[in-house]
Amino acid sequence: MHFFLLGASHHSAPIDLREQIDFTRRGLSEALETLSQFPDVGEAVILSTCNRSEIYIACEAPQRMRETVSSFMSTFHDMPDAKLKPHLYYRIDADVARHLFRVTSGLDSLVVGEPQILGQVKEAFSIASEQHYTGTFLSRLFDWSFTAGKRVRTETGLGEGAVSVSYAAVSLAKKIFGDLSPLSVLVLGAGEMAELTVNHLRSQRVKRIAVANRTAAHASNLAAKINGVSVAWDKITNELPKVDIVVTATGSTRPIISKKDIETAMHPRRDRPLFIIDIGVPRDVDATSGEMEQVFLYNIDDLRSIVQENLARRQAQVDLGELLVDAEVKKFMNWVNSRAAIPTVVALRKKFDGIRLEELDRLDTKLTGLSPETRKKIEEITRLLVEKLLSSPTEHLKATTNEQTVTAYTDALNELFDLKNQDTTSKKDAADTTTDDTKTTSLRGREN
Amino acid sequence: MILLPLIFYIVAAITYAVAFAQRSDTVGRWATSTLVGGTLTHTFVIGMQTMQVGHLPIVGTTGAVSIFVYLLAVAYLYTETMTNERAMGVFIVPLMALLQAIPTATDTVASRPPVLDSPWFAVHVSSLLAAYASFALASVIGLTYVLLFKELKAKHLGFFYARLPSLQVLDVMNGRAITVGWMFLTIGLSVGVIWLIQVQTSTLDPRVQAMSFFDPKISIMAVIWLVYSFAIYARRSIGWSGRRTAVLSAIGFMIVLLNFLPIGYFVTRSHNFY
Numbered sequence: 136m137h138f139f140l141l142g143a144s145h146h147s148a149p150i151d152l153r154e155q156i157d158f159t160r161r162g163l164s165e166a167l168e169t170l171s172q173f174p175d176v177g178e179a180v181i182l183s184t185c186n187r188s189e190i191y192i193a194c195e196a197p198q199r200m201r202e203t204v205s206s207f208m209s210t211f212h213d214m215p216d217a218k219l220k221p222h223l224y225y226r227i228d229a230d231v232a233r234h235l236f237r238v239t240s241g242l243d244s245l246v247v248g249e250p251q252i253l254g255q256v257k258e259a260f261s262i263a264s265e266q267h268y269t270g271t272f273l274s275r276l277f278d279w280s281f282t283a284g285k286r287v288r289t290e291t292g293l294g295e296g297a298v299s300v301s302y303a304a305v306s307l308a309k310k311i312f313g314d315l316s317p318l319s320v321l322v323l324g325a326g327e328m329a330e331l332t333v334n335h336l337r338s339q340r341v342k343r344i345a346v347a348n349r350t351a352a353h354a355s356n357l358a359a360k361i362n363g364v365s366v367a368w369d370k371i372t373n374e375l376p377k378v379d380i381v382v383t384a385t386g387s388t389r390p391i392i393s394k395k396d397i398e399t400a401m402h403p404r405r406d407r408p409l410f411i412i413d414i415g416v417p418r419d420v421d422a423t424s425g426e427m428e429q430v431f432l433y434n435i436d437d438l439r440s441i442v443q444e445n446l447a448r449r450q451a452q453v454d455l456g457e458l459l460v461d462a463e464v465k466k467f468m469n470w471v472n473s474r475a476a477i478p479t480v481v482a483l484r485k486k487f488d489g490i491r492l493e494e495l496d497r498l499d500t501k502l503t504g505l506s507p508e509t510r511k512k513i514e515e516i517t518r519l520l521v522e523k524l525l526s527s528p529t530e531h532l533k534a535t536t537n538e539q540t541v542t543a544y545t546d547a548l549n550e551l552f553d554l555k556n557q558d559t560t561s562k563k564d565a566a567d568t569t570t571d572d573t574k575t576t577s578l579r580g581r582e583n
Numbered sequence: 584m585i586l587l588p589l590i591f592y593i594v595a596a597i598t599y600a601v602a603f604a605q606r607s608d609t610v611g612r613w614a615t616s617t618l619v620g621g622t623l624t625h626t627f628v629i630g631m632q633t634m635q636v637g638h639l640p641i642v643g644t645t646g647a648v649s650i651f652v653y654l655l656a657v658a659y660l661y662t663e664t665m666t667n668e669r670a671m672g673v674f675i676v677p678l679m680a681l682l683q684a685i686p687t688a689t690d691t692v693a694s695r696p697p698v699l700d701s702p703w704f705a706v707h708v709s710s711l712l713a714a715y716a717s718f719a720l721a722s723v724i725g726l727t728y729v730l731l732f733k734e735l736k737a738k739h740l741g742f743f744y745a746r747l748p749s750l751q752v753l754d755v756m757n758g759r760a761i762t763v764g765w766m767f768l769t770i771g772l773s774v775g776v777i778w779l780i781q782v783q784t785s786t787l788d789p790r791v792q793a794m795s796f797f798d799p800k801i802s803i804m805a806v807i808w809l810v811y812s813f814a815i816y817a818r819r820s821i822g823w824s825g826r827r828t829a830v831l832s833a834i835g836f837m838i839v840l841l842n843f844l845p846i847g848y849f850v851t852r853s854h855n856f857y
Contacts, residue, residue: 295745296745309749310731310735310744310749311735311749311750311751312750313748313749313751314751404822405821405822405823405824406823406824406827407824408750408751408825428826429825431735431736433738437738440738441738441740444740
């Protein structure tokens, strides 16, 4: 069995094309069903996110798949082949594993190390799996990719540090206050940035969010949207002593909050920290306020530089991540190679068992004088004899992970025991009888 | 056998440092297990010494240091289990290893002179050592608070930002450690005074006779009590928290160490029972 991948991502295709080949528009189930009609497609998983549309297949003849799958993609999305093809990439076997492991670990993402992709791959696999489009090989490949993805994230700093301004603000708040749920937030401004940041804070279940804006209606609208309360613009200074976090994102050309305002607010608060996120340009809060002992004042440039540092730190971990991915691909391919010997093992056992049964048949007349119990024992002895003779070579073959060694062994066995004649049947049997660790269901098996 | 706890503490200190630098939970679990191993062997050593001299080996500064390290290990492990926070280990375990070198090097257990043959004495010393252990924890927590605070104020989020819990958590832990330490300190001092009143008239032991407010060990202890009482008062009534109490707890523990070791060994005339 081989692996094949064909797809397009933010690396190879512009956004308008990615939107057109988004499988979720018509539904993954329909796409999988259509794909399964194509000959030679064994198992299949379709991964479709805003940044990538990829088809993973386990099949016997991956070289033939490129044309098949690309024509499926263009037909399914009703797009000329010539328009789509230049943006498609394809991978075979170890390169498929490497690509998927890079995807799940976030190495292939637009923002390196972003965490959502792992969940998206899990969901894509789960949809294909629930509808029985996956079997032993893709199941193992995807399971392995989840482990590899987690390993890369855990053993490198690839997923660490906020990489957006609003998330950086929330991370800072958590580092100052720990649990944000007992905290109150004051938001000045009702624009997009204010809303984005306050939404992140809201997801941390802060106790109260008060919104103030020069245009009271805008404040009321945002307050209603985020389940907060609106505060009159001239009452801001009254709010300051009561809140723990202040988010300012107004279009004001002059500072709205002076150092004196903060000093007055800090007096009743004593040493209780106040975190001010000033993302307004020009700044809304007097910059010298940050000099006060328990005032943590971060402006948009501070937050951006944190984001840049985090991105640089993530980038520095990429090489280590790639090394870990390589190690996982090697281990995975060892497993795949060890599976390559299984059809030969099955054919060999079948051959030996056939000889055993033939010999028992031939001797049948000579054994007629024996009681049924004794005949049963003789049959059992012959079975055990074959079992013992084959035990060592079977184990040895299964444990061999080097592709060339496996080929050499299987070729020799095929030649020496003349297994080729029963090759076709044995491969089919292999799928049915050797799945000691996972289920095996090929698409055509399912259709049958 | 006496070497075992020290070896465990040294290995634990190194493992905590590796876990902290690499932010590895697996190495962290090894660090905790090694420290637990150290604490268990230390329990055994203390048990053996108790059997050897017939009482807890708390007579004299050397024995007291060993018990202090032991209580610090227990207090730290308790805090780590309760908060699931391992970051403080990198600061506290090396201190344990360093201090444990003193009793390991001397390897003698002072027996109790008849004048100390009182349950009050055991309570006095144990409570004070428990107080020291709490203050050691508080100072380390305070130190980590200051390190993180400085990174946040400088807007340069680096090493400690990625490894330490939030300022709020550190502040609460610091406050609790100071409160617990202060309670033990108050109990230990009160019991010491009661015991002194009982024995001072019935013995001519010069060390007991030297026990007065003017003995450096005792007068500095009064200063320590005042420092920590102020720390608690400042937190509850003035609203101090964060960096100020963190610095106060670090200063407090410096005085504790000063009183415990150099003054305990070389200066005091009243507390030299070894």
